[in-house]
Amino acid sequence: xxxxxxxxxxxxxxxxxxxxxxxxxxxxxxxxxxxxxxxxxxxxxxxxxxxxxxxxxxxxxxxxxxxxxxxxxxxxxxxxxxxxxxxxxxxxxxxxxxxxxxxxxxxxxxxxxxxxxxxxxxxxxxxxxxxxxxxxxxxxxxxxxxxxxxxxxxxxxxxxxxxxxxxxxxxxxxxxxxxxxxxxxxxxxxxxxxxxxxxxxxxxxxxxxxxxxxxxxxxxxxxxxxxxxxxxxxxxxxxxxxxxxxxxxxxxxxxxxxxxxxxxxxxxxxxxxxxxxxxxxxxxxxxxxxxxxxxxxxxxxxxxxxxxxxxxxxxxxxxxxxxxxxxxxxxxxxxxxxxxxxxxxxxxxxxxxxxxxxxxxxxxxxxxxxxxxxxxxxxxxxxxxxxxxxxxxxxxxxxxxxxxxxxxxxxxxxxxxxxxxxxxxxxxxxxxxxxxxxxxxxxxx
Numbered sequence: 001x002x003x004x005x006x007x008x009x010x011x012x013x014x015x016x017x018x019x020x021x022x023x024x025x026x027x028x029x030x031x032x033x034x035x036x037x038x039x040x041x042x043x044x045x046x047x048x049x050x051x052x053x054x055x056x057x058x059x060x061x062x063x064x065x066x067x068x069x070x071x072x073x074x075x076x077x078x079x080x081x082x083x084x085x086x087x088x089x090x091x092x093x094x095x096x097x098x099x100x101x102x103x104x105x106x107x108x109x110x111x112x113x114x115x116x117x118x119x120x121x122x123x124x125x126x127x128x129x130x131x132x133x134x135x136x137x138x139x140x141x142x143x144x145x146x147x148x149x150x151x152x153x154x155x156x157x158x159x160x161x162x163x164x165x166x167x168x169x170x171x172x173x174x175x176x177x178x179x180x181x182x183x184x185x186x187x188x189x190x191x192x193x194x195x196x197x198x199x200x201x202x203x204x205x206x207x208x209x210x211x212x213x214x215x216x217x218x219x220x221x222x223x224x225x226x227x228x229x230x231x232x233x234x235x236x237x238x239x240x241x242x243x244x245x246x247x248x249x250x251x252x253x254x255x256x257x258x259x260x261x262x263x264x265x266x267x268x269x270x271x272x273x274x275x276x277x278x279x280x281x282x283x284x285x286x287x288x289x290x291x292x293x294x295x296x297x298x299x300x301x302x303x304x305x306x307x308x309x310x311x312x313x314x315x316x317x318x319x320x321x322x323x324x325x326x327x328x329x330x331x332x333x334x335x336x337x338x339x340x341x342x343x344x345x346x347x348x349x350x351x352x353x354x355x356x357x358x359x360x361x362x363x364x365x366x367x368x369x370x371x372x373x374x375x376x377x378x379x380x381x382x383x384x385x386x387x388x389x390x391x392x393x394x395x396x397x398x399x400x401x402x403x404x405x406x407x408x409x410x411x412x413x414x415x416x417x418x419x420x421x422x423x424x425x426x427x428x429x430x431x432x433x434x435x436x437x438x439x440x441x442x443x444x445x
Contacts, residue, residue, distance in 0.1 A: 002172045006162040006179060007203040012273060012384050013131060013153040014197045015111075015142055016189035022152065031108040031152040033101045033188055038162065041188055042178045043088055046228075047080065048256045048398070049181070049221065051246035053228045056080035063240035079241055086238055087174060087231070097166035097175050107158035110150045111135075111143055123148065130155060132274030134282040134297065138194035153189075156273060159202070170231050176204075177227040184208045184220060185263070185383055185396050193340070194299075195280070195382035195393070209385045212394050214263050221256055252364065254377065254400040260425075261398050263383075264432055267439055268298050268393040276384065276391045279441075295441045298393070299382065305431060306335040309423060322348050324417035325356055331418055334360055334408060338423045340378035341402055360419060361409040362402040376402045379425065380432070395432065399425040 018032035050056055059078040061069040071092075072078045089095025112127040123145050127133050130153075142151045154160065162179070166172040179201065182188070187197030200208055211220045232238045248257045255261075270276035282297040296304055307317045320332035325348055337343060337360055346357040362376040379402075383394040402408075408419040 002164075002166045002169055004164050004166075004172060004176070005203075006164065006176065006201060008160050008162065008183075008199045009202050010107075010154050010156050010158045010160070011198040011200055011386050012156060012187070012196050014187065014189040014199070015139070015151055015153045015191060016197075017142075017151050027148055028110050028150045029152060031103075031105075031154055033103065033154070033160070035099050035101065038099060038101060038188060039088060041182055041186060041192075042175065043084065044254075045178055045181050045186065046084065046087060048254055049178075049224050049228070050080050050083055051248075051251050051255050051257050052221065053225050053243065054079050054083060054232075054246070055242040055244050056246050056251070058242040060240040060242070083228075083232075083238075083241060086235070087171075096168070096171045097164060099162055099164045099175075101160060101162055103154055103158065103160040107155050107160075108152045109155050110152050111139065112150065114145065114148050114150075125150075129274060132277050134274075134278040134280075137281040137283070137297075137300070138191055138196070138277070142190060160199075170227075170234050174227045174231045177224040180206055180208075180220060181224055184211050184217070185381065193378045193381045195384045198384055200386075209387065212263060212265070212383065212385055217263055252401055254379070254398045256398075261396060262429055264395050264397065264429075264436065266298060266393045266395060266432075266436055270391050271389055273384075273391060276393065280382065280393060297441070298435070298439065301439070301441075302380070302432060302435060303336050303339060305435065306338065306423070306428075309335050309427060309431060318345065318348075321345060321358070321419075324415070324419075325358065325412070327416070329417065331420065333422055334419050335421070335423045337362075337402060337408060337421050338428055339380045341376040341408075342374060356412075359411045361411070363404040363407055363409045364401045376400065379428065397425065397429055397432070 014033065016031060016033045016037060018030035020030050022028045022030045056077045056079045059072055059082055061073065072082055075081045085093055109128055112125045114123055115126050116123060125143055125145055127135055143149065164172060164175055166175060183199055183201050183206065186192050187199060189197040191197065211217050229243065232241055232243065248259060251257060268276065268279050270279055278297065280297045280299045283300060284295040286293045286295060317333055317335050320329060321334065323329035324332045341362040342359050344357060344359045348356050348358065361374050379398050379400050381396040381398060383396055385392050385394065403421050406420045406422060408421055410419055
């Protein structure tokens with residue numbers, strides 16, 4: 001049995017909610033980073049790397065016991081599912097490693113506090129200075145002003161420990177290499193695609209910042225690949241897997257195959273997290289005579305510009321959607337859907353001055369259930385680095401189809417229109433790079 005402790009330091013607030021409250025009134029959820037949550041993140045990134053190492057569709061059943069051959073015979077991603085079982089276990093097989101997390105309760109803090117505004121007694125949330133008021137945009141769902149419920153987070157600069165126990169050294173090396181990958185481009189808890197939950201590995205020493213470029217990141221991926229290959233080679237039972245890269249065009253879930261991802265630096269820097277979140281997610285209005293200028297944070301500007309990007313057309317995706325709801329059009333191209341689904345639009349007026357809300361879902365089949373899912377993670381992941389007192393924003397574009405045949409689903413019954421998405425991973429990459437070259441908050445495009 002191998003037992004190791006990985007010591008970490010929080011870079012951006014980690015939001016991970018307990019089922020228990022910290023107050024008698026039941027208004028503030030405690031912070032809790034559960035082992036299952038940590039394993040879930042590791043599992044996601046193993047799946048992203050696995051197609052670089054094995055053919056996820058192949059499995060040599062002659063090298064397997066009859067019970068395992070029968071279990072995986074009808075799996076579409078049989079090679080991937082088998083590898084996942086060997087590393088993380090399954091309902092019928094115990095995994096070769098376990099872990100638990102330790103942190104100090106005094107290093108946690110509520111996302112903010114509620115205030116009553118006179119004279120109408122409206123309840124508002126005053127955000128913690130750590131995140132600032134502009135965090136309301138990315139942190140939706142972590143507080144409820146109507147019910148006055150809050151969530152705690154683990155504060156930036158706080159230390160926490162991950163205790164890992166594994167059956168052998170080769171298993172531990174796979175797990176630790178995945179922790180390096182998570183530290184570099186992801187994090188733990190909620191809202192990791194928006195730059196929250198990020199951490200540094202302090203001991204054993206690992207410098208995540210040096211890998212925030214596509215060239216250096218490939219070196220890290222090569223290390224993870226090597227650990228997985230050694231894991232497979234040292235276990236006779238595991239030789240049923242086929243060691244070869246999966247053809248890129250066949251992998252339909254988020255993955256790190258060559259050409260399916262890119263790390264891009266942005267011009268966004270700040271001396272504090274609250275300032276950084278303002279530059280990323282803020283929305284301000286400036287008046288100049290009779291004209292009003294809207295200043296959007298970098299991320300909001302990306303989403304806004306996606307409204308106007310489509311194939312063989314120029315226009316506003318939201319206005320196209322309104323035209324569909326009002327019966328004036330039969331089709332809308334919903335570009336913003338590429339950065340995460342479902343998305344909800346509300347306050348869209350239908351004929352008769354009725355206010356309607358529409359939720360748009362992905363239609364892609366997934367490797368999880370092989371049926372239509374109602375959720376698809378954003379292909380644009382925000383990464384925040386810290387060098388001394390300076391924060392900088394990078395982004396990871398992780399290609400992942402969100403439609404089947406370009407068609408999106410929606411929740412309006414008996415609607416005589418359909419929604420589509422013609423934007424591609426390449427389109428998003430070009431838009432981000434173009435924005436980075438001449439980004440000026442509030443500038444017209």
